[in-house]
Amino acid sequence: MNFINDLLKIIGDFIAGIIQSILGFSPFLADLVTMGLAAVILCTFAALSFMGLTYVERKVVARIQDRVGPNQAGPFGLLQPIADGIKMFTKEDTTPATADRWVYNLAPLVIAIFALTTYAVLPFAPGVVGTNLNVGVFYIIAIGSGSIVAIIMAGWGSNNKYALLGAFRTVAQLVGYEVPMLLNVLPVVMLTGSMSLIDIVNRQTTLDGNPGIPFIVFFPLSALIFLISGIAETARSPFDLLEAESEIVAGFHVEYSGMKFALFFLGEYVNALAVAFVFSTLFLGGYAGPILPPYVWLLLKAAAVFFVFMWLRGTLPRIRVDQMHNMNWKFFVPVSILHLVVVMALMKLFVTSPAAAQANGGILVTPIVQAAILFTASALVLIGSLAIAARRARIMRLQEEALVAQRRAENIAAVSA
Amino acid sequence: MQNVLNGIPLWWYLVVSSALFCIGLYGVLARKNAIALLMGVELMLNAANINLLAFWRYLAPASSGGLAFAAFVLVIAAAEAAVGLALVISVYRVTRSIDPEKLDQMKL
Amino acid sequence: MTIQQAIFILLALVILGSAIFVVTTRNLFRAALMMMLTFFGVAGLFVLLEIGLFAVAQVLIYIGAISILIIFAVMLTRGMQGMVPRNSQATAAAVVAGIIFFVLLLLFGPLRTTVDVARWPVISLIAGNASPRDVGGIQWTPAGQPIPPVPETYIADFGRALVDLNQYLLPFLLIAFLVDVVLAGAIFVARQRRPAEVIEDRQRQAEEAAEEAEAMRQAGMKPDAAALPEGAVASTADH
Numbered sequence: 001m002n003f004i005n006d007l008l009k010i011i012g013d014f015i016a017g018i019i020q021s022i023l024g025f026s027p028f029l030a031d032l033v034t035m036g037l038a039a040v041i042l043c044t045f046a047a048l049s050f051m052g053l054t055y056v057e058r059k060v061v062a063r064i065q066d067r068v069g070p071n072q073a074g075p076f077g078l079l080q081p082i083a084d085g086i087k088m089f090t091k092e093d094t095t096p097a098t099a100d101r102w103v104y105n106l107a108p109l110v111i112a113i114f115a116l117t118t119y120a121v122l123p124f125a126p127g128v129v130g131t132n133l134n135v136g137v138f139y140i141i142a143i144g145s146g147s148i149v150a151i152i153m154a155g156w157g158s159n160n161k162y163a164l165l166g167a168f169r170t171v172a173q174l175v176g177y178e179v180p181m182l183l184n185v186l187p188v189v190m191l192t193g194s195m196s197l198i199d200i201v202n203r204q205t206t207l208d209g210n211p212g213i214p215f216i217v218f219f220p221l222s223a224l225i226f227l228i229s230g231i232a233e234t235a236r237s238p239f240d241l242l243e244a245e246s247e248i249v250a251g252f253h254v255e256y257s258g259m260k261f262a263l264f265f266l267g268e269y270v271n272a273l274a275v276a277f278v279f280s281t282l283f284l285g286g287y288a289g290p291i292l293p294p295y296v297w298l299l300l301k302a303a304a305v306f307f308v309f310m311w312l313r314g315t316l317p318r319i320r321v322d323q324m325h326n327m328n329w330k331f332f333v334p335v336s337i338l339h340l341v342v343v344m345a346l347m348k349l350f351v352t353s354p355a356a357a358q359a360n361g362g363i364l365v366t367p368i369v370q371a372a373i374l375f376t377a378s379a380l381v382l383i384g385s386l387a388i389a390a391r392r393a394r395i396m397r398l399q400e401e402a403l404v405a406q407r408r409a410e411n412i413a414a415v416s417a
Numbered sequence: 418m419q420n421v422l423n424g425i426p427l428w429w430y431l432v433v434s435s436a437l438f439c440i441g442l443y444g445v446l447a448r449k450n451a452i453a454l455l456m457g458v459e460l461m462l463n464a465a466n467i468n469l470l471a472f473w474r475y476l477a478p479a480s481s482g483g484l485a486f487a488a489f490v491l492v493i494a495a496a497e498a499a500v501g502l503a504l505v506i507s508v509y510r511v512t513r514s515i516d517p518e519k520l521d522q523m524k525l
Numbered sequence: 526m527t528i529q530q531a532i533f534i535l536l537a538l539v540i541l542g543s544a545i546f547v548v549t550t551r552n553l554f555r556a557a558l559m560m561m562l563t564f565f566g567v568a569g570l571f572v573l574l575e576i577g578l579f580a581v582a583q584v585l586i587y588i589g590a591i592s593i594l595i596i597f598a599v600m601l602t603r604g605m606q607g608m609v610p611r612n613s614q615a616t617a618a619a620v621v622a623g624i625i626f627f628v629l630l631l632l633f634g635p636l637r638t639t640v641d642v643a644r645w646p647v648i649s650l651i652a653g654n655a656s657p658r659d660v661g662g663i664q665w666t667p668a669g670q671p672i673p674p675v676p677e678t679y680i681a682d683f684g685r686a687l688v689d690l691n692q693y694l695l696p697f698l699l700i701a702f703l704v705d706v707v708l709a710g711a712i713f714v715a716r717q718r719r720p721a722e723v724i725e726d727r728q729r730q731a732e733e734a735a736e737e738a739e740a741m742r743q744a745g746m747k748p749d750a751a752a753l754p755e756g757a758v759a760s761t762a763d764h
Contacts, residue, residue: 028528103558134680138581145589149561152596156554164600171597178589195680422672423573424527430570431633433537437544437563439626444548446618447611452553452598456560459591460544463567466583474574476666478675481686485693487579488683491586492700496707498591502598503715509602510717518612 008128008295012038038130042119050269051081057310064314091258096159099255104157107150108256108263114146115270122277123198125287125294136197137185140278141178144233147271148174151252154264158255166251169241169321176328177232183336184222184229187343188215188282191374201286213367214285218374221339221382223283225332227308230275232324234268236309238316241324276305335385342377420475430471438464451508451515455501462494533573540566557596561588575675578683 015037020030055070055078062069070077095104120130121139133139148170155167189195192203204212216223232239253264280286280301289297319327350370351362365373420427437460444457466487473483509515543562550556564587571580666672676682686692 100552100554103555133577133581135577135581138578138585142581142585142589145585145593148593149558149588152593153558156596156600168597168600171593175590175593193681420666420672423529425529425533425573428633429533429537430574432630433540433570435626435629435633436541437567438629439622440541440544440548442625443618443622446621447615448548449612450553452595452602453548453556455598456547456556456595459560459587459595460547460563463564463587466579467567467570470571470574470576470579474576474675475672478666478673478679481679481683481692484576484579484679484683485686485696488582488687489696489700491582492704495586495591496704498594499711500707500714502594503711505598506601506715515602 006125006127007293008125012128035130039120042130043116046116046119046270046273047266049273050266051085053269053273053306054084054265055081057313060307060310061314064311085262088258088262093258093260094255096255098159100157100159102157103153104255105260107154107157108260108267110153111147111150111267112263112270114143114150115267115274117146118143118271118274118278121197122274122281123201123286124298128295129198132196132198135195137189137195137200137282140274141182141185144181144271145174145178147267150267154256155252158252160255162254163252166254170235170252173235173239173241173324174233176325177229177332180225180328180332180336181229181233183333183340184219184226185282186340187219187222190344190347191215191218197281197286201281201288204285205288212285212288213371214283214288216283218371219283219339219343219378220375221335221378223279224382225336226283227279227305229328229332230279231272231309231312232328234272234275236268236272237313238319239324240318241321272309273302273306276302276309279305331385331389335381338385339378339381342381343374346373346377422475427471427475430467434464434467434471437461437467449516449518451505451517452502454517455498455505458497458501459494462490462497466490529573532569536566536569536573539563540570553599554596557592557599560595561592564588564592576679578680 012034016030016034019033020027058080059069059077070080073079073083095101118140121133121136123129123132151170151174152167155163155165155170158164188200192200194200194203200215202212204214206212235241253261256264277298280298284301284305286301287294287298289300292300348360349362350365350373351357351360352365352367352370354364356362357364441457441460441464444460445454446457448454448457469483469487469490473480473487477483505515508520512520514520540563543559543566546559547556547563550559564583567587568580568583571577571583687697688694
């Protein structure tokens, strides 16, 4: 047994052993206590990573925008998150007089709970997973919709028109982007034949004795759309319409201060990190990788994905509401459905297991060939749809420009007359 | 001689779902707001779902019948909510009221 | 009492308590939130039944979609907040619901602790000479026997059953068609009509009313004042 590689599992077994034998609990109770401990550790990890991520994000975005970022608190500003935390703790905790008190005060709690429950099904290393749900992927998407509830609660409970506007935007955006997210998880689920995240990682790790291929190679289009809708789902820039400072002050959390505000912030970051983890698990092979221990690989991949998030945040301007909806309903959803149909047909036509070929017909190919075929199809759909979208966008832009020019001419004529 | 799973007899589920159904029924009959009425309907559909799935689990877990019916109920519930709320909003826009008792004219 | 029983009782209390709150409260927004709690409780029951798929589907569809839709409608009809929660027939409704609950209790409740398929009248009727235990090719669990676990592959089996011509393909297609129709219908009904369309409509209505009045006058009758829609041409401001 490789000690370093199975470190997490060994620690887990050790603690479970202690609880069961020394404390003398029944196996069921010992399970319960171990599970509780694991949950506490996971939540702590998420909260700590939140502190770290705020620092890293501010540094990275500052670097992108040619600034320095936090550099006063501690060496390189490393103590900035702690300073922020102290500031949050010591701020006055206010509740608006006309707020719906129960709803208003529960909302931050709900968002934090939903953000943290996602981590229950993530496999961090072989055998290290909260619970191996056979509907893991489905669970993640379902739990993701929970943050919508929290945001609506905050928006309504604050009894503030900007907060309510933010909540309205949230519903439209988050419900909308769940659709392409689900549609693009489906190819992965179909190829694996299981919704369990562990099975999905295993399918990418080994394939009939050969080293597996990450699903991003099979379905580049799915990976791209999943990533973008993941950003939209966590309401990060450029999809931060629901808290756009310049339009609706801060959206749903405009009335919150102190620790309640910090909880919203935590929910946002923990959700974003969860999307990074899920993306790494679904499309980048999860904890699989050579030399380094598995959990390190998963963290590296998630960090890389999160870096892309920060990069986009530092570079792109916020998109408009109509652009956001048009992109989702007129581009992502139809393209995803088309992609799904194409991929489905190809998966039925080119099979890798002899048993399936015997049972349902189809051409028997090696996994590499299947991957190549699926990649080509997915990439073709991606390039084709992008080309069509680009053409359409150009036409629309020209029309808009013509309209603006016409208006301007009219105005000039009106003024001179 | 009971149908028992994990120490829970089947009739526990049936009683809970009956109670939920009747609460939903009261909501549908007694509420004065069309949206609250829809909520009552959703509760009733949920009660039906509990029944379907409990019967499936206790009596025929090897088949897929209960699951299929429960899935259809889910879809119907979603469809009902969509159409119902579209109607409510459209009516509210015209009459500024969603009290079913006041909507007694064929012509708006 | 096993731990599952304790969880069940807790969930039942949550479900029924929040459901009662939903149908009695005056604040519709809180009612919708409490309804979410009810749905969560029901999802918990599905977990106890070992049907993870439906627990998750319950969360995704009921909480993630239906409840949010309802909250959205509550927000859009803000003018209706705080009106009296009960209508004139509330007492009668409570009595009816109570009676139905009583009847259901007699049917399902502790008085009938077992459900045995073989004794169901319909089943024995269909079964005829065959054993009532394999009606419809389904293996029914006899009362009093241990309940078999859910098959490992129940999700895949369920999926296949939905697209199997001999099982549920037709209902599945019908449901899919229904959802399509509903989507289009909901959009059509809730669509905000453009002011131009509204004006056009009103003008047409006015013309029709005028024609009708003309026809009536020609027939020698007095034109009915009610036939003219109120403010037929003038009031388009509220759109």
